[in-house]
């Protein structure tokens with residue numbers, strides 16, 4: 001993996017903010033837990049990903065085919081599942097960061113949803129929704145031109 005370095009300053013209260021592009025690239029969102037490990041002359045941030053992929057809960061999670069899922073969501077799978085009708089949807093989703101997948105799922109379940117409504121539901125700015133919409137269109141364009149399988 002390519003080495004990546006970013007410079008961040010620690011705020012008065014000990015806070016560090018991570019650039020949006022960095023968070024999206026590494027699929028870090030507001031539910032992500034980071035573990036700081038002191039090594040010889042460096043501090044390493046690792047991503048602790050034990051939250052449920054559906055609801056972000058960290059209690060009663062189990063690993064199901066490499067994904068963490070909470071027992072509550074496992075219990076509702078049979079009630080809420082929808083068959084995948086187009087193979088491209090699966091490929092499409094794999095190309096997108098988690099937050100964008102959430103937005104994509106929102107569009108699929110609420111076809112006429114307005115950007116400001118989606119922003120409110122996802123807890124992000126309307127600008128971010130607009131960018132996510134462009135990213136989805138970009139990926140969709142690549143898929144329709146057969147560059148990605």
Ligand SMILES: [Zn+2]
Pocket residue numbers: 052053054055056057069070071072073074
């Ligand atoms: Zn869950």
